[in-house]
Amino acid sequence: MQRSFLAQNPSVMWFLAALGLFTVVVTLLAEGTGTALISTSFVKTLGKVLCLCLIAIAMDVVWGYCGILSLGHFAFFGIGGYSVGMWLMYARTEAIVETSMASSVIPPTSAEVQDAIAAQIFGVVGASEFPMIWMFSHSLVLQLLMVVLVPGLLALVFGWLAFRSRVTGVYLSILTQAMTLALALYLLQNDSGLRGNNGLSGLQNIPGFDDVPQSTISMVFFWASAAALGAGYVLFARVLSGKMGSVIRAVRDDEVRVRFLGYHVESYKLFVFTLTAIVAGIAGALYYPQAGIINPTEVAPIASIYLAVWVAIGGRGRLYGSVIGAAFVSLLASWFTGGGAPNINLGVYEILWTEWWLVLLGASFVAVTLFFPGGIGSLFDRLKGDAK
Amino acid sequence: MSTLLELSGVSVSFDGFKAINNLSFQIGEPELRAIIGPNGAGKTTFMDIVTGKTKPDEGRIVFGEKNISLIGMSESKIAREGVGRKFQKPTVFEAQTVRENLAMALKNPRGPFEVLFYRKTKEGAERIEALAEQIGLTEELTRVAGELSHGQKQWLEIGMLLAQEPRLLLVDEPAAGMTPAEREKTTSMLVEAAKTRAVVVVEHDMEFVRRLNCKVTVLHEGSVLAEGSLDHVTQNPEVIEVYLGR
Numbered sequence: 001m002q003r004s005f006l007a008q009n010p011s012v013m014w015f016l017a018a019l020g021l022f023t024v025v026v027t028l029l030a031e032g033t034g035t036a037l038i039s040t041s042f043v044k045t046l047g048k049v050l051c052l053c054l055i056a057i058a059m060d061v062v063w064g065y066c067g068i069l070s071l072g073h074f075a076f077f078g079i080g081g082y083s084v085g086m087w088l089m090y091a092r093t094e095a096i097v098e099t100s101m102a103s104s105v106i107p108p109t110s111a112e113v114q115d116a117i118a119a120q121i122f123g124v125v126g127a128s129e130f131p132m133i134w135m136f137s138h139s140l141v142l143q144l145l146m147v148v149l150v151p152g153l154l155a156l157v158f159g160w161l162a163f164r165s166r167v168t169g170v171y172l173s174i175l176t177q178a179m180t181l182a183l184a185l186y187l188l189q190n191d192s193g194l195r196g197n198n199g200l201s202g203l204q205n206i207p208g209f210d211d212v213p214q215s216t217i218s219m220v221f222f223w224a225s226a227a228a229l230g231a232g233y234v235l236f237a238r239v240l241s242g243k244m245g246s247v248i249r250a251v252r253d254d255e256v257r258v259r260f261l262g263y264h265v266e267s268y269k270l271f272v273f274t275l276t277a278i279v280a281g282i283a284g285a286l287y288y289p290q291a292g293i294i295n296p297t298e299v300a301p302i303a304s305i306y307l308a309v310w311v312a313i314g315g316r317g318r319l320y321g322s323v324i325g326a327a328f329v330s331l332l333a334s335w336f337t338g339g340g341a342p343n344i345n346l347g348v349y350e351i352l353w354t355e356w357w358l359v360l361l362g363a364s365f366v367a368v369t370l371f372f373p374g375g376i377g378s379l380f381d382r383l384k385g386d387a388k
Numbered sequence: 389m390s391t392l393l394e395l396s397g398v399s400v401s402f403d404g405f406k407a408i409n410n411l412s413f414q415i416g417e418p419e420l421r422a423i424i425g426p427n428g429a430g431k432t433t434f435m436d437i438v439t440g441k442t443k444p445d446e447g448r449i450v451f452g453e454k455n456i457s458l459i460g461m462s463e464s465k466i467a468r469e470g471v472g473r474k475f476q477k478p479t480v481f482e483a484q485t486v487r488e489n490l491a492m493a494l495k496n497p498r499g500p501f502e503v504l505f506y507r508k509t510k511e512g513a514e515r516i517e518a519l520a521e522q523i524g525l526t527e528e529l530t531r532v533a534g535e536l537s538h539g540q541k542q543w544l545e546i547g548m549l550l551a552q553e554p555r556l557l558l559v560d561e562p563a564a565g566m567t568p569a570e571r572e573k574t575t576s577m578l579v580e581a582a583k584t585r586a587v588v589v590v591e592h593d594m595e596f597v598r599r600l601n602c603k604v605t606v607l608h609e610g611s612v613l614a615e616g617s618l619d620h621v622t623q624n625p626e627v628i629e630v631y632l633g634r
Contacts, residue, residue: 244504246488250481257479260439262467262498262552271500 005238012237015320016230023226030222032215043218044204044290045334049327050225051287052310054232056326057319058276058283059307061236064316065245066272067252069169071304072176075183076151076277078299080284082187083150085200085294086134087143091207093120094138124198131193147285148278155277156270163266163273168255177301187296199295203288218290225286229323232279236319239275248272309365314375321377328376333357390453392417392586393438393556398447399610400437407433408444409610417555420582422597422618423590425607426630431590432476434607435558439473440466452555468498472554476561478541482534486525486544489533490516493548515551523547523577539570546577557587563596575599594618606630 006013028034030043038046055077062068097116101108108116119128136142162175190196206217240248247268250258255265288294307326314325335341336357344351368375395413399406408430415421425431436442438449440463449458451469458466467473480489494512497503520526523543528536533544542562549557559578563571578600581587591597597604597618604621606614608630614621621627 239504242508243491243506244500246481246484246492247503249483250492253481253483254479257475257481259463260467260473261493261548262464263503264462264464264498267500 005241009237009241011320012234015233015323019226019230019233023223026222027219030215030219032213032219040215040218043215043222045331047218047222047225047290048287049330050222050229051283051290052330053323053326054225054229054283054286055280055307056310056314056322057229057232057236058279059311060314060316060319060322061240061248062272062276063308063311064318064322065240065252066248066269067255068269068273069173069308070176070273070276071173071301071308072180073276073280073307074303075180075299076155076280077284077287077303078183078187078294079151079154080147080281081288081294081298082194082200083143083146083281084285085203085288086137086194087140088203088205088207088289089121089200090117090134090137091140092202092205093117095207095210096120122195125190125196127191133193144285147281151277151281152274155274159270159273160266163269166266177304180299180304181301184296184299184301187299197295197297199293199298200288201293203294204290204292206289221286221290225290228282228286232282233319233323235279240319309361312365312375313368315377316375318375318377318380320380321375324376329361333361336360390416392419392452394448394450395438396448398437398444398449400433400442400444406610408437411447411607411611413605413612415556415586415588417586418582418584420579420587420600420602421589422600422602422604423588423607424592424594424597424604425613428609429607430610431607432560433610435473435560435590438466438556438558439463439471464498467552467554470553470555472549472552472557474545474549474557474559474562476564478538478545480533480536480541480544480548483532485530485532486520486536487516487529489544489548490519490551493551495551495553519547519551522550522580524573539566539574542566542570542574543577546574546581550581555585557581557585559587559589561591561593562589563591563593571596571599594622 026038026043026046029037031038031040032043055073059070059073062070062073094113094117097113097120101113101116114130115128118130122128122130130137136146158176158179162172167175186192187194187199188197194200204214204217206212209217239245247258247263250261251263251265251268258268259265306329310325310329311322312325313329314323315321336353339354341353341357343353372378374381391414393413393415395411398408398411400408411430411434413434423431423434433442437444438458440458440461444459450456451458451471456469458469458471461469481492484492491512494515496506496512516529517526520529523546525536525540525544525547528540533541536544546559546562562574562578566574575596578587578589582602589597589600601618603616604618605612606621606624606627608626613630614624614627
């Protein structure tokens with residue numbers, strides 16, 4: 001009597017088909033693999049947008065479905081980025097140092113190589129030794145493990161403390177803001193070991209693939225981001241289907257009642273919070289090699305608020321809604337702030353979109369919340385309603 | 389009939405006000421019991437204490453053959469031990485269907501991972517059908533609970549409680565806001581449920597209590613004032629004093 005999961009959830013099929021089609025079209029038009037109608041930098045933008053869509057569906061699950069308005073999920077995204085960035089910087093600097101030292105008469109000892117790498121990486125913050133947190137940076141496997149483990153453990157501990165004390169609603173939101181702010185302030189310190197406000201840079205150069213042009217590397221990351229988004233979508237749709245989804249939505253609507261049904265509400269919240277944090281970490285790990293640089297401002301409190309805005313505009317409580325919201329708003333943002341939109345000269349005052357874009361975003365957020373609570377995603381429901 | 393729940397010497401106060409004052413109470417299994425009392429007598433606080441929502445300042449609460457103490461247990465643990473609670477206002481999950489509401493309440497393992505990998509079973513589906521039949525919502529199984537009438541929501545909630553298969557059922561003012569026909573149906577559901585388990589009904593409405601035709605406990609200022617048949621307690625001068633004397 002059990003039908004397959006995909007057959008029961010046609011919207012997942014539609015989403016995967018649309019994502020697949022989009023990937024094929026971009027591949028055919030891209031500089032590296034097709035007709036070069038799409039520049040490499042725009043391929044990177046699209047790849048980054050896919051990563052933002054992935055963290056947006058995570059946000060939708062934690063907020064739209066489970067009712068936890070987390071305003072700190074970009075902290076996990078940033079940790080994912082830093083984790084993979086540490087290996088990228090280490091391995092690339094190692095290659096450079098080894099090349100430059102190869103010509104010296106006496107072969108360098110491994111300690112000398114280490115010192116040279118450390119001096120290269122930490123020169124900007126006036127240090128020349130590897131801090132403790134870089135102890136695994138030589139190993140890609142270990143750093144990839146950190147992408148999953150560090151956000152997961154942080155979410156587990158933070159969530160356990162917060163949910164156990166029954167912190168809910170706006171108080172929890174403030175607490176998550178404090179968490180991401182604390183992380184940003186920690187990273188800003190020069191002696192935190194992550195290069196302070198310089199952050200990690202040169203992440204677009206993948207060690208061992210120096211001969212491969214960026215046009216090709218950008219496509220590989222684009223495909224990886226698309227695959228991760230598809231996998232994340234299926235994962236969350238699976239979690240939200242059936243009884244688990246029922247309980248998660250019930251926690252959102254009336255957690256007291258769920259408790260009296262015999263469900264340990266805190267465990268469910270912790271499960272959702274931790275799982276979405278891990279997915280956010282993976283999204284970040286794919287995002288920053290495409291962005292090329294990560295610094296503490298990426299995990300500033302405002303980033304997580306933008307995330308909530310995307311999901312609200314796209315339509316929370318619908319996975320595809322959050323994808324639409326994140327893609328639409330972030331592409332629009334890069335159009336406005338990238339000088340794509342012509343400034344409007346009013347004679348006495350000129351509207352510069354790089355500044356006024358935020359006002360526009362804020363106004364549309366208020367408008368969506370007041371007049372259109374289902375967001376863009378709810379348009380699909382109306383289409384379905386007409387078709388019946 | 390053996391004792392299922394026993395409270396002895398339980399007290400709880402909020403900001404100096406003694407909501408429950410040295411309360412002792414017993415209920416057997418199976419048994420139907422009505423608790424009446426004027427406003428502020430501690431009826432709802434009594435339920436809060438038994439279900440773990442409020443921690444008592446002193447006293448003992450033991451449940452079942454093994455005499456396990458309910459004090460200090462979480463609400464969800466107490467619910468899993470077999471205590472079900474129906475709130476005054478019908479609280480069903482309005483965004484979900486009647487079937488989903490019942491499925492969530494079915495007695496099954498409650499851990500997140502057990503629920504995540506839960507597979508629908510034939511027995512579960514049959515149990516849901518039987519429950520829907522019992523509460524008269526067979527036709528409404530696929531409807532969203534928010535669309536149901538007030539009375540239907542109350543029954544759905546009773547159905548969810550039955551699905552939990554509790555040994556003790558605490559029901560807070562089930563007849564509030566119901567039509568006479570709906571009341572009658574509710575009465576028979578509760579009487580039926582009490583044949584196999586302990587049911588405690590907190591009620592304001594004397595007429596409804598009379599129909600339940602069961603032992604009555606009168607609460608006043610947080611402790612038991614009188615206990616016995618409805619006729620017996622309504623002739624008690626202290627009870628008359630409390631209800632009519634002011």
